[in-house]
Amino acid sequence: MxxxxxxxxxxxxxxxxxxxxxxxxxxxxxxxxxIVGTWLSADKDLKVEIFNKKGHYFGKVVWFACLPSTPNMDDFKDTENPDPKLRTRKWLGMEVVKNLTYNGESEWKNGTVYDPNSGRKYSSVVRLKDNSTLIVRGYWGIELFGKNLEFHRVN
Structure with missing residues (x-):
């Protein structure tokens, strides 16, 4: 040759x-x-948009239900945040899910989820139950000590 x-x-x-x-x-x-897209909570009181940023997955608040006796959605601030510098940021548009990484089995791990109601940040794992159902688990320490939130795809 x-x-x-x-x-x-x-x-x-x-x-x-x-x-x-x-x-x-x-x-x-x-x-x-x-998991990219917009998701509505099972209680129909929160919409979160999940997006890919440099191979990690994030979620931001795009809508939430407000009681008539409270300020409108655009006026809610992150008043419970432990960092005083962040207490004036708006809930609307806030990244509440951060740095999830895909593990290859319809599961995204090693991220965090932030609860603006309490100002607490939790470790998080997200599982795609089916194409239209997302289970978000927030926990402290080990996953066993956590809580699931279910979301349904809206687009």
Whole structure:
């Protein structure tokens, strides 16, 4: 075999390996992005938009129910936050889910979820029960000591 044929075969193999790796990355990205979208809580009092930012998943408040006796949605502030500098930020648009990473099994882990009602931040794991149902578990310490919130896809 001539040197040109060997070089051609090697370059052909590298190109095909790169294509296969790209396809694998795209399939994994597609699977990990299954939680991207807007989700409504089972109690129908909160909408959160989940999005991908540099391979991690975040969620921001896009709507929540307000009682007539309270300020309107745009006026709610993060008054319970332990950091006084953050107490003037609005609930609307606030990132309440941060840094989730996909583990390959319809599960996103190692993130946090923030509760603006209490000002507390919890470790979080998110599981996709099916294409339209998301289970968010917030916990302290170990997952056993936590609480689930169920959300349903709205788009």
């Amino acid at each position: 001539t040197i040109m044929k060997v070089l051609f075969l090697i370059s052909f193999l590298f190109v095909n390996i790169a294509k296969d790796n790209k396809k694998s990355e795209m399939a994994n990205s597609s699977a990990s992005d299954k």
